[in-house]
Amino acid sequence: MTRATAAQSGACIEALAARFGGRMTTALPVRQEHAGGEGGAESTPPDAVLFPRSIEDISAALALCNDHRMPVIPFGAGTSLEGQLDAVRGGVSLDLSGMNRVLDIHGDDFDCRVEAGVTREQLNHELRHSGLFFPIDPGANATLGGMAATAASGTNAVRYGTMREACLGVTAVLSDGRVFHTGSRARKSACGYDLTRLLVGSEGTLAVIAELQLRLAPIPEAIVAIVAQFPTLAAAVQAVVLLMQAGLRPARIELLDELQMSASIAYSRLERLAATPTLFIEVHGPPAIVAEEKAQVTAVAVALGATVQTAERPEARNLLWKARHDAYWAARALMPGGGSIVTDACVPLSKLEDSILAARREADAGGLTCPIVGHVGDGNFHMLILFDADHERQRAAAAALARRIGERAIACGGTCTGEHGVGLHKRALLARQHGTAIPVLAAIKHALDPFGILNPGKTLPEAARQP
Amino acid sequence: MTRATAAQSGACIEALAARFGGRMTTALPVRQEHAGGEGGAESTPPDAVLFPRSIEDISAALALCNDHRMPVIPFGAGTSLEGQLDAVRGGVSLDLSGMNRVLDIHGDDFDCRVEAGVTREQLNHELRHSGLFFPIDPGANATLGGMAATAASGTNAVRYGTMREACLGVTAVLSDGRVFHTGSRARKSACGYDLTRLLVGSEGTLAVIAELQLRLAPIPEAIVAIVAQFPTLAAAVQAVVLLMQAGLRPARIELLDELQMSASIAYSRLERLAATPTLFIEVHGPPAIVAEEKAQVTAVAVALGATVQTAERPEARNLLWKARHDAYWAARALMPGGGSIVTDACVPLSKLEDSILAARREADAGGLTCPIVGHVGDGNFHMLILFDADHERQRAAAAALARRIGERAIACGGTCTGEHGVGLHKRALLARQHGTAIPVLAAIKHALDPFGILNPGKTLPEAARQP
Numbered sequence: 001m002t003r004a005t006a007a008q009s010g011a012c013i014e015a016l017a018a019r020f021g022g023r024m025t026t027a028l029p030v031r032q033e034h035a036g037g038e039g040g041a042e043s044t045p046p047d048a049v050l051f052p053r054s055i056e057d058i059s060a061a062l063a064l065c066n067d068h069r070m071p072v073i074p075f076g077a078g079t080s081l082e083g084q085l086d087a088v089r090g091g092v093s094l095d096l097s098g099m100n101r102v103l104d105i106h107g108d109d110f111d112c113r114v115e116a117g118v119t120r121e122q123l124n125h126e127l128r129h130s131g132l133f134f135p136i137d138p139g140a141n142a143t144l145g146g147m148a149a150t151a152a153s154g155t156n157a158v159r160y161g162t163m164r165e166a167c168l169g170v171t172a173v174l175s176d177g178r179v180f181h182t183g184s185r186a187r188k189s190a191c192g193y194d195l196t197r198l199l200v201g202s203e204g205t206l207a208v209i210a211e212l213q214l215r216l217a218p219i220p221e222a223i224v225a226i227v228a229q230f231p232t233l234a235a236a237v238q239a240v241v242l243l244m245q246a247g248l249r250p251a252r253i254e255l256l257d258e259l260q261m262s263a264s265i266a267y268s269r270l271e272r273l274a275a276t277p278t279l280f281i282e283v284h285g286p287p288a289i290v291a292e293e294k295a296q297v298t299a300v301a302v303a304l305g306a307t308v309q310t311a312e313r314p315e316a317r318n319l320l321w322k323a324r325h326d327a328y329w330a331a332r333a334l335m336p337g338g339g340s341i342v343t344d345a346c347v348p349l350s351k352l353e354d355s356i357l358a359a360r361r362e363a364d365a366g367g368l369t370c371p372i373v374g375h376v377g378d379g380n381f382h383m384l385i386l387f388d389a390d391h392e393r394q395r396a397a398a399a400a401l402a403r404r405i406g407e408r409a410i411a412c413g414g415t416c417t418g419e420h421g422v423g424l425h426k427r428a429l430l431a432r433q434h435g436t437a438i439p440v441l442a443a444i445k446h447a448l449d450p451f452g453i454l455n456p457g458k459t460l461p462e463a464a465r466q467p
Numbered sequence: 468m469t470r471a472t473a474a475q476s477g478a479c480i481e482a483l484a485a486r487f488g489g490r491m492t493t494a495l496p497v498r499q500e501h502a503g504g505e506g507g508a509e510s511t512p513p514d515a516v517l518f519p520r521s522i523e524d525i526s527a528a529l530a531l532c533n534d535h536r537m538p539v540i541p542f543g544a545g546t547s548l549e550g551q552l553d554a555v556r557g558g559v560s561l562d563l564s565g566m567n568r569v570l571d572i573h574g575d576d577f578d579c580r581v582e583a584g585v586t587r588e589q590l591n592h593e594l595r596h597s598g599l600f601f602p603i604d605p606g607a608n609a610t611l612g613g614m615a616a617t618a619a620s621g622t623n624a625v626r627y628g629t630m631r632e633a634c635l636g637v638t639a640v641l642s643d644g645r646v647f648h649t650g651s652r653a654r655k656s657a658c659g660y661d662l663t664r665l666l667v668g669s670e671g672t673l674a675v676i677a678e679l680q681l682r683l684a685p686i687p688e689a690i691v692a693i694v695a696q697f698p699t700l701a702a703a704v705q706a707v708v709l710l711m712q713a714g715l716r717p718a719r720i721e722l723l724d725e726l727q728m729s730a731s732i733a734y735s736r737l738e739r740l741a742a743t744p745t746l747f748i749e750v751h752g753p754p755a756i757v758a759e760e761k762a763q764v765t766a767v768a769v770a771l772g773a774t775v776q777t778a779e780r781p782e783a784r785n786l787l788w789k790a791r792h793d794a795y796w797a798a799r800a801l802m803p804g805g806g807s808i809v810t811d812a813c814v815p816l817s818k819l820e821d822s823i824l825a826a827r828r829e830a831d832a833g834g835l836t837c838p839i840v841g842h843v844g845d846g847n848f849h850m851l852i853l854f855d856a857d858h859e860r861q862r863a864a865a866a867a868l869a870r871r872i873g874e875r876a877i878a879c880g881g882t883c884t885g886e887h888g889v890g891l892h893k894r895a896l897l898a899r900q901h902g903t904a905i906p907v908l909a910a911i912k913h914a915l916d917p918f919g920i921l922n923p924g925k926t927l928p929e930a931a932r933q934p
């Protein structure tokens with residue numbers, strides 16, 4: 001993986017300036033805005049930021065950068081968590097946020113086509129009169145291109161799937177500027193290699209996603225939120241397994257542990273709730289079916305010792321889900337000004353209880369403050385490891401704990417990242433998880449991006465990138 | 468794409484014989500059994516058939532074949548429909564049917580690991596006391612490796628997904644014999660390129676799938692089958708769209724048109740049904756939810772003029788689904804001894820009515836006998852084009868009709884193959900559907916199989932295979 005020389009980099013920026021004029025900048029404040037993402041830690045800004053307005057712009061920019069061996073880092077809303085945007089080898093940040101048109105909506109077919117810079121909130125706003133919604137909800141108001149690139153999911157995945165299922169196809173641009181289309185508007189296809197799923201989760205390292213064909217869902221006729229508060233974490237997790245085994249299809253099953261509940265009660269003023277392990281559940285569907293599912297969920301939770309409240313009115317539900325979305329900020333408020341690492345282990349359901357309890361034990365033993373939230377219907381949980389950023393030993397202990405949570409997830413058949421991606425920070429864990437497949441990943445990377453200009457240093461372990 | 472010279476081929480077979488002894492044969496009857504699949508038409512047998520018993524066997528065989536530039540054609544149950552097994556360049560058929568162990572079943576996690584030669588009926592038999600089942604049901608008793616290779620789906624896909632969703636990971640072998648693992652047992656992952664989905668649907672052209680980690684589903688507490696008979700085809704299809712829009716999640720929604728119903732009534736003795744456009748629907752879940760869904764499905768169908776019968780007892784349901792599975796043979800009985808082509812278009816739901824009616828009009832205009840069945844919840848329909856195999860003009864007309872059905876599906880945003888794959892017969896349609904992506908497909912093929920030994924002549928259009 002070459003780095004552009006200073007001369008190549010300078011020539012490339014000159015060529016880009018000639019082509020794009022004011023839509024490219026080397027101003028430091030703009031470059032710094034495009035350096036990081038939400039992953040914390042210091043990160044390197046790109047050499048320039050370019051604002052394409054069309055597929056042709058992306059294609060022209062890539063062809064020029066490829067000629068000059070100049071790295072290109074696709075940028076959406078800057079909400080990634082694993083250093084995906086860090087310009088570790090310099091290069092051009094390709095800011096797609098200006099490509100934000102919803103191109104068409106097919107109500108009868110539950111699909112739409114959007115430019116990569118459309119955010120999920122914008123899409124749902126544009127869908128508001130259609131009876132449809134876009135169900136993937138990672139919390140952050142990310143762009144849909146960015147969500148595809150990191151294989152995002154979030155609270156609704158247990159019923160509606162992740163970006164892998166939501167993406168029917170994309171229009172993407174290769175490192176040399178060639179444009180290609182994948183997928184179709186059909187709900188399934190057996191026509192050739194599944195390039196759509198190959199690009200979902202590739203973190204901008206194989207091609208730049210310019211447009212997406214997305215699957216939508218009908219807005220359910222009825223929605224009920226259920227809050228079940230359990231005496232123990234074990235009971236809460238057992239309830240999840242029983243609900244899934246019963247063949248129920250809740251839209252969301254979110255766990256908040258004692259510590260997180262205590263933080264959220266304070267931050268989001270959830271006075272009616274107790275600081276015990278809690279499931280936030282939501283069921284979607286026709287009213288009679290929702291009523292029946294609510295009764296079944298309640299019965300399972302009560303049998304495991306839970307106290308149960310339900311919220312049917314939109315205001316009451318929104319309050320709950322706002323609190324769930326604010327869980328991160330509530331947790332950060334436990335240590336104002338502190339550093340944090342979010343883990344992202346995803347394990348088989350039967351391993352969830354052990355995984356969470358082991359993480360909790362280790363956090364407590366290390367004296368770290370670590371609330372837990374989880375998309376537990378999928379076996380995915382996030383421990384937020386808080387630490388004093390000025391305290392080197394605490395920082396090292398936090399990093400070690402995060403690494404061991406990932407390693408334990410891998411050891412029990414799970415994955416070190418359920419939805420945040422690999423980026424810069426999880427490459428060693430990827431190597432551990434996919435040891436034998438690394439040469440295959442590297443061969444594909446090399447086949448599609450022979451000069452390694454696309455988001456270099458990300459996803460693939462260092463050793464794997466020159467096959 | 469090279470073909471092994473006679474000398475290379477002879478040397479390779481000698482080397483394989485030395486390694487595998489009686490587990491390799493060049494006997495013509497065995498080779499002929501491995502030539503075809505169910506796609507009809509004449510096809511070339513392989514030069515030899517090899518029966519591996521382990522991943523090490525597959526690895527050794529591939530390494531030898533790669534050294535000799537000898538084509539390798541993975542073989543499961545021989546039920547593919549698009550010429551995937553035709554040894555167009557000679558080579559070795561790798562018959563995986565002896566690798567038929569269910570390696571483990573994780574009841575709590577709804578997953579299992581199997582060798583590639585396990586068939587779906589065998590798996591469901593082994594699961595019979597577990598409370599779980601494997602929901603993907605293409606009709607034929609295919610092997611699970613073969614089903615993954617062709618991205619199979621079938622009647623249950625509308626609720627349970629296709630092989631893309633069912634495969635959590637695989638163990639596969641590269642053309643040079645290297646073994647690698649993909650995926651994990653977690654329900655989702657954002658850890659690196661999605662090699663699992665890349666191999667699903669790759670028809671043995673990228674790697675040989677040796678083992679699969681599969682997602683299972685809990686056996687629903689209650690199952691009800693609903694038969695709705697409509698006055699017109701249009702009304703039947705409209706009912707499907709309304710059901711999907713209402714957010715219902717039936718397990719199956721199968722269409723049989725008038726001609727197919729008339730064939731099936733005769734073949735399967737469905738005396739209580741009429742020869743009108745019919746939906747076979749099945750709903751799965753807890754009893755109260757199933758009762759509610761049954762009521763809603765019935766209401767929608769009746770509002771569109773349907774007469775509705777339900778079947779709740781297993782015997783009555785099995786009779787119906789046996790008839791649905793036998794639809795192909797019932798239809799073939801309309802022209803005993805005749806040839807047939809099965810089309811596999813899959814289109815956006817809003818295009819389904821037009822697509823089916825256009826196919827029907829064209830079939831009628833050409834004087835061809837063409838019953839239709841469809842997994843209409845997915846927008847997928849099969850027209851079975853029957854023709855007199857000795858009548859050259861009829862054969863040509865049948866082929867032209869099949870091609871135009873595929874072309875029309877592509878033109879309206881769909882795919883020429885929803886679940887049968889590309890194989891030998893749909894390569895021109897693939898080129899039309901994925902024009903701009905062909906160089907990307909070819910680059911990946913070349914990166915993973917540089918000598919082109921894996922199922923040569925399949926999936927990729929001829930022109931694309933030498934990048």
